[in-house]
Amino acid sequence: MSKFDPLFAEALDALSARTMRRLLRVADPDRPGWVLRDGRRLLNVSGNDYLGLSRHPALVERSTQWAARHGTGAGASRLVTGTLDLHRQVEQRLAAFKGCEAALLFASGWQANASVLPALFRAVPGEALVFTDRLNHASLHHGCMAASVRQIRFRHNDLDHLEALLDARTGQVGTRFILTESVFSMDGDRADVARLAAIARRHDAFLYLDEAHATGVLGPQGRGLGAGIQGIDCVLGTCGKALGGFGAYVAGSRLLCDYLVNSCSGFIHSTALPPPVLGAIDAALELVPQMESERAHLAGQAERLRASLHGLGIGTAGSSSQIVPAILGGAEQALAAAEALERRGVLGVAIRPPTVAAGSSRIRFALSAVHDEAAIDCLIALLPECLGAGHPVSLR
Numbered sequence: 078m079s080k081f082d083p084l085f086a087e088a089l090d091a092l093s094a095r096t097m098r099r100l101l102r103v104a105d106p107d108r109p110g111w112v113l114r115d116g117r118r119l120l121n122v123s124g125n126d127y128l129g130l131s132r133h134p135a136l137v138e139r140s141t142q143w144a145a146r147h148g149t150g151a152g153a154s155r156l157v158t159g160t161l162d163l164h165r166q167v168e169q170r171l172a173a174f175k176g177c178e179a180a181l182l183f184a185s186g187w188q189a190n191a192s193v194l195p196a197l198f199r200a201v202p203g204e205a206l207v208f209t210d211r212l213n214h215a216s217l218h219h220g221c222m223a224a225s226v227r228q229i230r231f232r233h234n235d236l237d238h239l240e241a242l243l244d245a246r247t248g249q250v251g252t253r254f255i256l257t258e259s260v261f262s263m264d265g266d267r268a269d270v271a272r273l274a275a276i277a278r279r280h281d282a283f284l285y286l287d288e289a290h291a292t293g294v295l296g297p298q299g300r301g302l303g304a305g306i307q308g309i310d311c312v313l314g315t316c317g318k319a320l321g322g323f324g325a326y327v328a329g330s331r332l333l334c335d336y337l338v339n340s341c342s343g344f345i346h347s348t349a350l351p352p353p354v355l356g357a358i359d360a361a362l363e364l365v366p367q368m369e370s371e372r373a374h375l376a377g378q379a380e381r382l383r384a385s386l387h388g389l390g391i392g393t394a395g396s397s398s399q400i401v402p403a404i405l406g407g408a409e410q411a412l413a414a415a416e417a418l419e420r421r422g423v424l425g426v427a428i429r430p431p432t433v434a435a436g437s438s439r440i441r442f443a444l445s446a447v448h449d450e451a452a453i454d455c456l457i458a459l460l461p462e463c464l465g466a467g468h469p470v471s472l473r
C-alpha cells in the first residue's frame with residue numbers, strides 16, 4: 078500500500094476510459110521467431126530480434142563462457158573499477174564495425190540518448206539549436222527535455238522542411254544540431270542519410286544519427302545506413318535488437334568518446350555492462366557482417382508482407398524495412414486486429430497513441446530473418462479476416 082495509491086488508481090482509470098491503459102503480458106521465447114503466451118505458441122512478428130541472434134548458439138556460448146570466466150556482473154561503474162578488458166575489446170569491435178575511430182558502450186539506447194544529448198549540448202558555446210524529426214524516438218525527446226532545449230521540429234523525413242528551418246535561422250547565434258533516426262521505429266521508413274550529412278555540412282551542424290533499427294539489418298554488411306557516409310558526427314546503435322543481446326553504444330571520434338567518459342551522466346553514474354552481455358555482443362559482431370543471405374531473406378519477406386497489405390487497401394506508411402506498420406486508424410481497430418491475430422496464433426502488437434499519432438493506430442509488424450516463407454504465408458493468409466480487408470474493422 079502506498080500513500081498515493083488512490084492517485085495512481087485514478088490515473089490508470091482515466092487511461093482505461095480512453096482505452097489507453099497498457100498491461101504487461103508474458104511472451105516467453107519458444108523456438109526462434111515464436112513465443113508462448115498463455116500456453117499457446119504464437120508467431121512473433123512484433124519483436125526486434127531481426128536476425129534471430131538472441132537464440133544463436135554462438136552468442137549463447139560466448140555469453141556463458143564469459144560469465145563463467147569473468148562473473149555475472151562488472152561490479153562497478155566504468156570509471157571506478159568496472160572497466161574490464163572485455164569492454165575495450167567490444168568497443169574496438171564496435172568502432173571497426175561502424176567505421177569510426179571509437180565507440181562507447183552504454184547500458185541501453187534509451188539511457189544513451191537521454192544522457193549523451195545533454196552532455197553534447199553542454200559542450201558547445203552559446204545556445205544549442207536542435208533540429209529534430211517529428212517522429213524521433215522518445216529517448217531522443219527525453220535527452221532534449223533533460224537539457225531543457227526547445228526542439229525545432231521538422232516534418233517527418235522532410236529534409237526540405239529541415240533546410241527551410243535551418244535557412245530561417247541563418248543569422249542566429251548558436252550551435253546547430255540535427256537529431257534523427259536512420260530507420261524509424263514505428264513507420265519502418267528510412268532517412269536520406271547522405272542528404273542529411275550534406276545538409277549538416279552546409280549548415281555546420283552536428284549530425285546525430287540513431288541507427289537502433291538499421292544496425293545489423295541495413296547498409297553494407299549490416300553496418301547501418303550511415304556506413305561509408307562522411308559527416309555523421311555521432312551514431313547511436315543498440316545491441317538489444319538485431320544484435321540479439323542488450324545494451325547500446327555511441328560511435329564517433331576518439332575525442333567525442335573521451336569527452337562523454339568525462340561528462341555524460343548516464344555513462345559515469347551507471348554500472349558497466351556485465352561479461353555475459355558483452356560476450357553476446359562480441360559474438361554477434363563476428364556473425365553480423367556475414368549474414369547477407371539472412372538480410373536478403375528478411376527484406377524479401379517484408380516486401381511480400383507490404384504488397385499483401387497494399388492489396389487489401391491497407392497502408393504501410395513509408396515502410397521500406399523489416400518494420401511494416403499496417404495502419405488501421407483508431408485504437409479500437411488496432412486492438413481488435415491484434416486480438417483477431419492472436420486468436421489465430423499470431424503475435425502482432427497494436428501500437429496506439431501516445432506512441433503514434435491519433436488516427437494512425439496500427440499493427441506494427443516487425444519481421445525476423447528466422448521467419449521462413451511458410452510462416453509469412455500463414456500470416457499473409459490471415460490478414461483479410463484479421464485486419465478487416467481494407468474496410469474499417471467493425472467492432473462488436
Ligand SMILES: *Cc1c(COP(=O)(O)O)cnc(C)c1O
Binds near residue numbers: 187325
Ligand atoms: C529501441 C530504441 C532505442 C532504445 O534502445 P534500448 O537499448 O532498447 O534502450 C533508442 N532509439 C530508438 C530509435 C529505438 O527504437
